[in-house]
Amino acid sequence: MKQFIFSVVIFAVSLMAVQAQKIKGSDTVLPLSQKEAEMYMKTYPSETITVTGGGSGVGISALIEGTTDIAQSSRKIKFDEKQKIQEGGKTVKEIIIAYDALAVVVNPENKVKNLTREQLEGIFTGKITNWKEVGGEDLKIIPYSRETSSGTYEFFKESVLKNKNYKSGILSMPATGAIVQSVSQTKGAIGYVGLAYLNKDVKAINISYDKGKIFTAPSVTNAKNGSYPIVRPLYFYYVTKSEKSVRPFVDYVLSTAGQKIVNEIGFIAL
Numbered sequence: 001m002k003q004f005i006f007s008v009v010i011f012a013v014s015l016m017a018v019q020a021q022k023i024k025g026s027d028t029v030l031p032l033s034q035k036e037a038e039m040y041m042k043t044y045p046s047e048t049i050t051v052t053g054g055g056s057g058v059g060i061s062a063l064i065e066g067t068t069d070i071a072q073s074s075r076k077i078k079f080d081e082k083q084k085i086q087e088g089g090k091t092v093k094e095i096i097i098a099y100d101a102l103a104v105v106v107n108p109e110n111k112v113k114n115l116t117r118e119q120l121e122g123i124f125t126g127k128i129t130n131w132k133e134v135g136g137e138d139l140k141i142i143p144y145s146r147e148t149s150s151g152t153y154e155f156f157k158e159s160v161l162k163n164k165n166y167k168s169g170i171l172s173m174p175a176t177g178a179i180v181q182s183v184s185q186t187k188g189a190i191g192y193v194g195l196a197y198l199n200k201d202v203k204a205i206n207i208s209y210d211k212g213k214i215f216t217a218p219s220v221t222n223a224k225n226g227s228y229p230i231v232r233p234l235y236f237y238y239v240t241k242s243e244k245s246v247r248p249f250v251d252y253v254l255s256t257a258g259q260k261i262v263n264e265i266g267f268i269a270l
Contacts, residue, residue, distance in 0.1 A: 059237075069246050098268060107188070124166055143191070
């Protein structure tokens, strides 16, 4: 009987040793975390990391609940979220792992190439409803947004809409990939995605933050040199009690090898 109990204890300890680290949250950060985890596990075969999306808010909620080791986020943690973690007797650590430019995308058949920040504000708040109002054809504008749990939703509202509310009944999508798909299939559509999600199925719009004097394309180069205006940091959050277990992977992401992956995926290295 004693030997059986001893065997169970050994088995439980070995299970703990191979238990996967969990990363959850931002869909923007998702392709980066997935690639970083893949390369990290190739380098350290005994390590296991699982990465899932759902939105920045979802990831931070999971961190509060203790169901993820790292929350990946495309926005800063909110005061009330940090408070909930502190109420549980924990402190949270914030790490900037990369930067991202946010691209505004339309259907490739749309002839509009340039939009000012003010025009984007009008479109996403519902004041501008037809493409002919911004130099396009007579076609209804169909704006797509991320859902409210998304850090990208909040950053776009803050940076582009200047904290004005999105139009009532805007089409909210659960993931960035869903926005790309919807815009690619809908002629009058417009949406916003992280730079890493740009592909041939959608057309990126040149943006002006100086009322139309200069329009700049979303690219890593333009984000790095400061000419493209819609740029934000991307974060990892973890509780300090987990530092010993999560820090090796975090350090890998911040290393030369990890930052090389940042560039390869289409984000902006530190």
